[in-house]
Amino acid sequence: xxxxxxxxxxxxxxxxxxxxxxxxxxxxxxxxxxxxxxxxxxxxxxxxxxxxxxxxxxxxxxxxxxxxxxxxxxxxxxxxxxxxxxxxxxxxxxxxxxxxxxxxxxxxxxxxxxxxxxxxxxxxxxxxxxxxxxxxxxxxxxxxxxxxxxxxxxxxxxxxxxxxxxxxxxxxxxxxxxxxxxxxxxxxxxxxxxx
Numbered sequence: 766x767x768x769x770x771x772x773x774x775x776x777x778x779x780x781x782x783x784x785x786x787x788x789x790x791x792x793x794x795x796x797x798x799x800x801x802x803x804x805x806x807x808x809x810x811x812x813x814x815x816x817x818x819x820x821x822x823x824x825x826x827x828x829x830x831x832x833x834x835x836x837x838x839x840x841x842x843x844x845x846x847x848x849x850x851x852x853x854x855x856x857x858x859x860x861x862x863x864x865x866x867x868x869x870x871x872x873x874x875x876x877x878x879x880x881x882x883x884x885x886x887x888x889x890x891x892x893x894x895x896x897x898x899x900x901x902x903x904x905x906x907x908x909x910x911x912x913x914x915x916x917x918x919x920x921x922x923x924x925x926x927x928x929x930x931x932x933x934x935x936x937x938x939x940x941x942x943x944x945x946x947x948x949x950x951x952x953x954x955x956x957x958x959x960x
Contacts (some may be wrong), residue, residue, distance in 0.1 A: 776880075818839045820857075822840050823840040824839075824841070848864075850859075850867040869886070874893065880898075882900075884902075896918040
């Protein structure tokens with residue numbers, strides 16, 4: 766009256782289970798089979814993070830650098846750099862804009878720095894504005910420029926958007942003290958502008 770489920774019925778699935786049992790017993794008896802199983806495990810796990818790209822102290826690059834990984838600069842870069850983590854070494858000289866999630870400066874940077882986390886060590890020399898979410902400046906660091914906190918410092922125009930909006934909303938007529946061009950007619954008097 767009751768029928769058995771297909772799981773318990775003998776057939777191809779049962780023999781496949783038997784083969785699985787046989788292969789697991791073969792794995793236990795064969796020393797190489799265990800090594801094969803351990804080799805398959807790392808392929809299923811995510812790959813490890815690649816090592817940072819290192820630009821040595823005798824290297825000079827003219828042009829922009831862009832990566833989603835990490836860069837350690839010890840040489841000279843004349844151009845913009847965009848990376849996940851940028852480490853500016855003590856002998857490094859960068860002339861251009863830096864945009865990175867994490868920026869650690871121990872060398873010289875001339876240009877704007879944008880980063881979620883920016884750190885200037887005691888040997889850092891930065892000439893330019895820094896836009897950051899968090900910043901740390903060690904005693905002895907040389908910094909000339911402005912520091913501005915932003916929720917998203919990596920977006921390239923966020924601080925300027927509000928400034929340009931306020932400028933565009935300004936009235937287009939010049940103030941009364943500024944003379945108008947000759948084509949516009951005579952300059953208004955102080956009494957007329959107050960009225």
